[in-house]
Amino acid sequence: MLDHLDDLHADLDAWLRIPSISADPAHAPDVADSAAWLADALRRTGFPTVEIWPTPGAPAVFAEWPSSDADAPVALVYGHHDVQPVDPPELWVHPPFEPTRVDGPDGPELHARGAIDDKGNVAFHLLGMRAHLAATGRDTPSVTVKLLIEGEEESGSPHFAALLEEKADRLACDVVVVSDTGMAAPDVPSAVTAMRGLADAEITLRGPAIDLHSGSFGGAVPNPLHALAQLLAKLHDDQGRVTLPGFYDKVRPLSDRERELMSRVPFDEQAWLAGPAASRATYGEAGFSTLERTGARPTAEVNGMWGGYTGPGHKTIIPAEAHAKVTFRLVADQRPEDVGPQLKAWVEANVPTGIEAEVRTPPGGVAPCASDLDSPAMDALLRAIGQAFDVDPADVLFTREGGSGPEADLVEVLGAPLLFLGVGLPTDRIHSPNERVLLPMLHRGAEAAAHLWRELGAMRPR
Amino acid sequence: MLDHLDDLHADLDAWLRIPSISADPAHAPDVADSAAWLADALRRTGFPTVEIWPTPGAPAVFAEWPSSDADAPVALVYGHHDVQPVDPPELWVHPPFEPTRVDGPDGPELHARGAIDDKGNVAFHLLGMRAHLAATGRDTPSVTVKLLIEGEEESGSPHFAALLEEKADRLACDVVVVSDTGMAAPDVPSAVTAMRGLADAEITLRGPAIDLHSGSFGGAVPNPLHALAQLLAKLHDDQGRVTLPGFYDKVRPLSDRERELMSRVPFDEQAWLAGPAASRATYGEAGFSTLERTGARPTAEVNGMWGGYTGPGHKTIIPAEAHAKVTFRLVADQRPEDVGPQLKAWVEANVPTGIEAEVRTPPGGVAPCASDLDSPAMDALLRAIGQAFDVDPADVLFTREGGSGPEADLVEVLGAPLLFLGVGLPTDRIHSPNERVLLPMLHRGAEAAAHLWRELGAMRPR
Numbered sequence: 026m027l028d029h030l031d032d033l034h035a036d037l038d039a040w041l042r043i044p045s046i047s048a049d050p051a052h053a054p055d056v057a058d059s060a061a062w063l064a065d066a067l068r069r070t071g072f073p074t075v076e077i078w079p080t081p082g083a084p085a086v087f088a089e090w091p092s093s094d095a096d097a098p099v100a101l102v103y104g105h106h107d108v109q110p111v112d113p114p115e116l117w118v119h120p121p122f123e124p125t126r127v128d129g130p131d132g133p134e135l136h137a138r139g140a141i142d143d144k145g146n147v148a149f150h151l152l153g154m155r156a157h158l159a160a161t162g163r164d165t166p167s168v169t170v171k172l173l174i175e176g177e178e179e180s181g182s183p184h185f186a187a188l189l190e191e192k193a194d195r196l197a198c199d200v201v202v203v204s205d206t207g208m209a210a211p212d213v214p215s216a217v218t219a220m221r222g223l224a225d226a227e228i229t230l231r232g233p234a235i236d237l238h239s240g241s242f243g244g245a246v247p248n249p250l251h252a253l254a255q256l257l258a259k260l261h262d263d264q265g266r267v268t269l270p271g272f273y274d275k276v277r278p279l280s281d282r283e284r285e286l287m288s289r290v291p292f293d294e295q296a297w298l299a300g301p302a303a304s305r306a307t308y309g310e311a312g313f314s315t316l317e318r319t320g321a322r323p324t325a326e327v328n329g330m331w332g333g334y335t336g337p338g339h340k341t342i343i344p345a346e347a348h349a350k351v352t353f354r355l356v357a358d359q360r361p362e363d364v365g366p367q368l369k370a371w372v373e374a375n376v377p378t379g380i381e382a383e384v385r386t387p388p389g390g391v392a393p394c395a396s397d398l399d400s401p402a403m404d405a406l407l408r409a410i411g412q413a414f415d416v417d418p419a420d421v422l423f424t425r426e427g428g429s430g431p432e433a434d435l436v437e438v439l440g441a442p443l444l445f446l447g448v449g450l451p452t453d454r455i456h457s458p459n460e461r462v463l464l465p466m467l468h469r470g471a472e473a474a475a476h477l478w479r480e481l482g483a484m485r486p487r
Numbered sequence: 488m489l490d491h492l493d494d495l496h497a498d499l500d501a502w503l504r505i506p507s508i509s510a511d512p513a514h515a516p517d518v519a520d521s522a523a524w525l526a527d528a529l530r531r532t533g534f535p536t537v538e539i540w541p542t543p544g545a546p547a548v549f550a551e552w553p554s555s556d557a558d559a560p561v562a563l564v565y566g567h568h569d570v571q572p573v574d575p576p577e578l579w580v581h582p583p584f585e586p587t588r589v590d591g592p593d594g595p596e597l598h599a600r601g602a603i604d605d606k607g608n609v610a611f612h613l614l615g616m617r618a619h620l621a622a623t624g625r626d627t628p629s630v631t632v633k634l635l636i637e638g639e640e641e642s643g644s645p646h647f648a649a650l651l652e653e654k655a656d657r658l659a660c661d662v663v664v665v666s667d668t669g670m671a672a673p674d675v676p677s678a679v680t681a682m683r684g685l686a687d688a689e690i691t692l693r694g695p696a697i698d699l700h701s702g703s704f705g706g707a708v709p710n711p712l713h714a715l716a717q718l719l720a721k722l723h724d725d726q727g728r729v730t731l732p733g734f735y736d737k738v739r740p741l742s743d744r745e746r747e748l749m750s751r752v753p754f755d756e757q758a759w760l761a762g763p764a765a766s767r768a769t770y771g772e773a774g775f776s777t778l779e780r781t782g783a784r785p786t787a788e789v790n791g792m793w794g795g796y797t798g799p800g801h802k803t804i805i806p807a808e809a810h811a812k813v814t815f816r817l818v819a820d821q822r823p824e825d826v827g828p829q830l831k832a833w834v835e836a837n838v839p840t841g842i843e844a845e846v847r848t849p850p851g852g853v854a855p856c857a858s859d860l861d862s863p864a865m866d867a868l869l870r871a872i873g874q875a876f877d878v879d880p881a882d883v884l885f886t887r888e889g890g891s892g893p894e895a896d897l898v899e900v901l902g903a904p905l906l907f908l909g910v911g912l913p914t915d916r917i918h919s920p921n922e923r924v925l926l927p928m929l930h931r932g933a934e935a936a937a938h939l940w941r942e943l944g945a946m947r948p949r
């Protein structure tokens with residue numbers, strides 16, 4: 026079915042050479058170059074409408090290929106063309122922006138920053154569209170296909186919601202297809218059904234007005250570092266549950282069916298610990314499996330903590346301040362804006378006498394989102410994946426993505442249901458050195474996209 | 488009695504202009520200059536023997552003025568000529584190495600780094616010796632007076648014990664007079680009777696082999712920052728006691744008499760909180776007063792803590808490592824070398840599954856030390872202070888110093904009992920910006936030294 030694999034490889038290779046790191050202002054020209062490259066590639070693919078949409082930050086790319094069928098549904102593909110920083114550069118076996126082919130146990134791999142997250146996931150749509158037209162013998166796709174590929178996802182998509190509001194008319198669609206996720210394993214075709222939301226906060230505790238000499242004052246005044254340790258130790262109870270009052274109030278309980286579906290996903294915990302998790306043991310909320318903990322349950326993680334003297338040797342002080350950065354992953358139907366007030370109230374109730382607390386919660390956050398498991402669009406996706414991976418659609422499994430993205434904004438602003446079609450793997454080292462894509466997965470992704478446009482097009486009478 | 492106040496002021500002014508910061512290698516020439524200046528001043532004062540003793544680090548100054556009385560006791564004055572760094576320099580009202588006279592509520596003050604810690608405390612001995620000779624009409628002091636003024640106290644006295652061992656014969660004495668401490672208040676003459684010891688440690692907790700994405704792994708693997716918070720939260724129990732098993736085993740209990748003596752020291756806790764402690768509340772071991780907590784009880788303080796992402800914004804990681812620096816203040820008869828093994832065993836017993844702990848405890852540490860309250864030498868000191876401050880010796884109070892120094896080495900190597908004669912005040916801002924000495928205290932210190940040599944000389948028949 027795929028006649029243009031070499032084109033896909035050549036295109037992806039060229040695109041991956043552009044270091045479009047949105048978090049680093051020095052790379053802003055590269056992010057712009059990346060948008061320009063993608064726009065050109067979409068034009069070469071045949072999209073009649075291709076536009077670069079500027080934002081106050083990095084530009085997004087919009088493209089549209091209308092179906093000639095007047096009543097065909099409209100699908101909007103979401104992805105991003107910016108990439109994560111490469112730190113630490115010394116851990117890369119191959120230079121991060123010199124895409125390198127490596128033969129791996131599951132087939133050929135391509136190593137580069139962005140190889141899968143998210144240039145690979147976007148690039149397979151170029152080939153997928155050609156394949157769709159070739160297989161159906163059509164001049165236009167079976168559905169009207171729009172793409173919105175943003176340039177700031179790795180920086181928290183700060184201007185994305187505003188762009189959606191501004192361009193809502195152009196983006197109107199019947200279904201959103203998110204291509205920024207993955208599957209359970211190379212031989213386990215699966216569809217993501219949910220992503221977690223995110224709320225973040227910074228806690229500052231203040232004790233003495235200045236750093237004090239621990240000889241003169243040690244043991245007699247509150248130490249903000251002790252207070253911070255005691256506070257954060259209480260953030261989880263002995264069952265691994267987050268202790269903020271109200272935190273779980275809006276969590277949609279996992280149904281028996283959802284738990285059964287998740288339990289079908291093959292998961293080798295020892296291999297996962299030895300590989301991607303790089304950890305010595307699992308840990309988490311009592312009563313839930315590791316896949317449920319990472320995909321279907323909300324969490325609180327301390328991401329950073331600092332205070333006092335951190336240089337060589339020792340400095341005998343009671344520091345004036347202690348700090349922590351904390352993020353919360355949220356699941357449907359939690360709201361990110363609820364977490365700040367819950368955290369503030371909890372901190373106030375738990376700081377000891379003599380310690381002053383400040384909790385900063387930036388506005389925004391990311392809402393969790395979830396697909397409807399029982400919709401005609403989901404059925405179409407399962408059939409498309411089944412055909413691409415040569416399995417029965419009923420054997421395409423459901424997984425949940427633990428990470429967070431701007432997908433909830435798409436649902437909220439455009440009012441369309443979500444599908445996820447991405448071909449990353451848990452072993453792809455996204456955000457880490459030596460990110461890679463497994464090329465056979467990329468080919469299957471292109472096939473799945475080609476089938477998906479046909480399946481969605483068949484959803485309603487033309 | 489004091490005819491040479493102007494000399495004292497001029498001398499101290501010149502000495503304070505030398506930035507003898509031992510912790511900063513760039514100031515090594517200044518520390519050497521400081522030693523040379525002191526040697527010259529001691530010669531000008533009349534000491535027949537003055538030597539600069541090099542060490543692998545900064546030089547010490549030794550001086551000796553033998554009494555003409557063959558069987559006179561020998562007193563050794565200990566102090567130091569190096570000073571603390573000045574960070575942060577922008578908080579100094581006057582430049583730290585340009586001594587500046589300021590009129591304060593208790594009389595004229597001199598502001599400079601080292602004004603009291605410890606150049607002021609050493610300088611009053613120059614005037615004290617002249618006053619002693621003038622008042623007694625003698626050519627030599629009533630006791631043989633030796634001085635050992637080291638140059639690395641603010642850097643932890645790394646070569647001091649070795650110097651004591653090497654020069655033990657030259658330093659032989661009947662009593663050690665430590666001049667590196669202070670009194671309770673300008674109108675509360677007092678004698679320090681103990682200093683706390685010190686042991687330090689660095690704790691590293693390791694979780695995943697690399698920083699992990701908290702979206703993919705959050706809530707499912709142990710987070711070293713959570714483990715560190717939980718560990719340090721357990722370092723004290725709910726009574727404020729240190730929880731290391733065995734930590735209190737060798738602590739000499741406070742006798743009722745000692746507690747009664749300490750309770751006589753006037754202490755305005757609200758003023759202390761508003762002033763030197765710069766804190767909103769007291770805190771500490773249940774059942775003990777603030778003065779007991781800082782002077783007579785051992786403590787554990789976290790001095791620094793760090794791990795994960797600490798920059799602007801957020802980074803959603805589970806970090807690979809978390810770190811803490813911890814110091815312990817010790818009281819007689821605790822041994823610093825016991826603390827490392829106690830801490831290691833405790834950490835091992837308290838880290839959760841999946842977290843690996845490393846506890847580094849540098850060799851050495853500082854032993855606690857204490858004076859004998861009921862010795863003839865202590866009686867002589869109380870009489871000398873009483874005369875200098877114009878109070879009955881029975882009204883000279885006892886205090887305890889919460890800090891740590893190399894005084895225990897003097898006791899151990901030289902086998903002589905300890906007295907403390909220093910005129911710092913809790914409000915002198917040692918180690919902080921705007922360090923000062925209250926000049927009337929300096930004058931009283933000189934008087935007390937003059938009396939002390941006479942009182943000690945009268946201790947045994949000539």
